[in-house]
Amino acid sequence: MKIQNPEYFKEGQVLLFDKPLNWTSFQLVNKVRWLIRKTYKIKKIKVGHAGTLDPLATGLLIICTGKFTKRIEEFMGQEKEYTGTIVLGATTPSYDLETEIDATFPTDHLSDEAIHAATAQFTGSIMQQPPVFSALKKDGKRLYEFARAGEEVDIPSREVQVSAFEITRIALPEVDFRISCSKGTYIRSLAHDFGKALNTGGHLSALRRTKIGDFEVSNATSLEAFEAALDASVL
Template sequence: MSHLDQYLHNGELGSVLLIDKPVGLTSFDVIYRLRRWHGVVKAGHAGTLDPLASGLLIICMGKETKNLHRFSNLDKEYVGTMELGIQTPSFDMETEVSERMDVSGVTIDGLKSIFERFVGRQLQMPPMYSAVKHKGKPLYKYARRGKILERKPREIEIRELVLTGFAPPTVEFKVLCSKGTYIRSLANDIGAALGCGAALTALRRTRIGAYTVENAVTLEQLEATKKANEPRSEEANDYRIPA
């Protein structure tokens, strides 16, 4: 039995893994695969990633699930891309474009000025396409039936918001934010402030607290190592967090 396989096999004793989630899977899909591969019943993640987003997931398994709060409250860092001049019901590309607008008046200086306005504590409205519950059901189930419900804004903090690229209509950015921040909503709000609309087209979580995606392992690497039943290379990153 390999070092990795033994570690995961003993997950009920408590394990914390850094996983690099690919685009296309839900956060629960990752949990399900780990449970199925290694026979671990209890597992949870510290911070959901949408299916269209990739990047760092912190997975707690076995007895370590009781310590999820250690990671859930940490700040999160993302790099992302938004497209100006479009709007979608989900604020990203999960749904079809519902409106197109002219972006010819947007300048890099104007964009930087808008970015500065979004730094700091603020109230953010959760999107209808989200897992926030209303009467026991996630909002996205109402949204898919065409219903728009009143929601309560939540206090968040954008600690850093940096413009890293601008080739109209594409905007690239990096953001450091508090827990509970919807980057889709941030993109939508920036588009509204610019007067031309915007939707998130790509998102990658690069850091949670001090834990970075560079030290994470992919599901393919986990599966390959398990199948090969060989010790993990000494050159591989250490994706485990000591309990």
Template sequence: MASRRRGRLLDGVLLLDKPAGLSSNHALQRARRALDARKAGHTGTLDPFATGLLVCCFGRATKLSGLLLEADKAYEATLQLGVETDSGDLTGEPVATATDFTITPEQVYAILPQFTGAIQQIPPMYSALKRDGKPLYEYARQGIELERPPRDVTIHQLEVLALSPTEIRIFVRCSKGTYIRTLAQDIGRALGCYAHLTALRRTQVGPFSIDHAVELETLQNHSHGDSLLLALDSLPAELQLDNLRKEAL
């Protein structure tokens, strides 16, 4: 006799505020267990050190995952000046440093236009992109550097939120496939002082905002977690399953 599949048949979308220290998949699986849901998926990976909006889809809503992977996203990021790391963030090892530099607000604002609009990025070695069936980060951990072709991305909006002599906080709204770690490195190089990310928070995915997200701990302690899900018929028109079926015809 076939074994019964675990979990409930549950349909809906959860806007989860992913905590730092968890991979996107680990956060998704904790949410799935908290809801006792059978089928779940997310719509775009966040690095473990990053926080913010992780759109989790359950049941029939998993059909939306591909569409939301293509959606524009928004982030708030903190760049530490003076050091570039091999990963582009605080988890990596320093590979270049600048000990004597002075960056003015005028310099920062002057270089921002070159990173706005349609630009090209070279994906970081510490990424999940694959070469010969193997993620680039596995090569990187072995100390192997591979040539990566540049990718076309679009930075729709790039604003400075705060400035100090050694740190810049920025807001970025961008197309899919944009690496904020790479953007941080490129900004640091353009300023002549190097940079890496010390904080990254995703604030928007397509039509969904972090303002309506729930923390993982809140979900796990909620006696009626189902009530935190967005029902399929409450989603924006472009994400209604019936409309997607009509477009496919």
């Protein structure tokens, strides 16, 4: 990455980052904004991201600066690709590792053939219920606020598109996958529903976003590399 001057960011850039594990998307945006402001001693710069990744997920996060923040909605609407791991035989309230296992189920009835075949139920246009541990709002509150307070909440299902769902490795209880899907698809919910379809439980144990439209994580930069490029630009 070669950076010339502060106008580079003010005019607008699309920056591809590989989000680290345990960082929120908001934290990464704040860090990038702070680094730009500190390096060039500027008071204000528009910075935003195109599509949230959960703290326990890694991978491609598009960050836009300056005038390119107007294109955020455009980027968010593009198809996304993920890889990850589903653990069969156990569920968690959050559908991932954010919460502890709350129930276990047998997996000895599962075959490779059945696991591969079950993906057909989750391709094309499907109805999906977002997880209660999510940032979606209902009645002015985030869903996770209801969940953490132990309050019941009715979450309507919604239609999403899954253009590809491929099983890439089976080593029970772990199953690795690759998924291409539309905006608004919750891979955690898919992991939960996939386990249910196999008459067992399931939760997500790893997730990585590899593509957004034509943007690929292989072309993304790390926060450390970005900071080094900023330092080099003012030498």
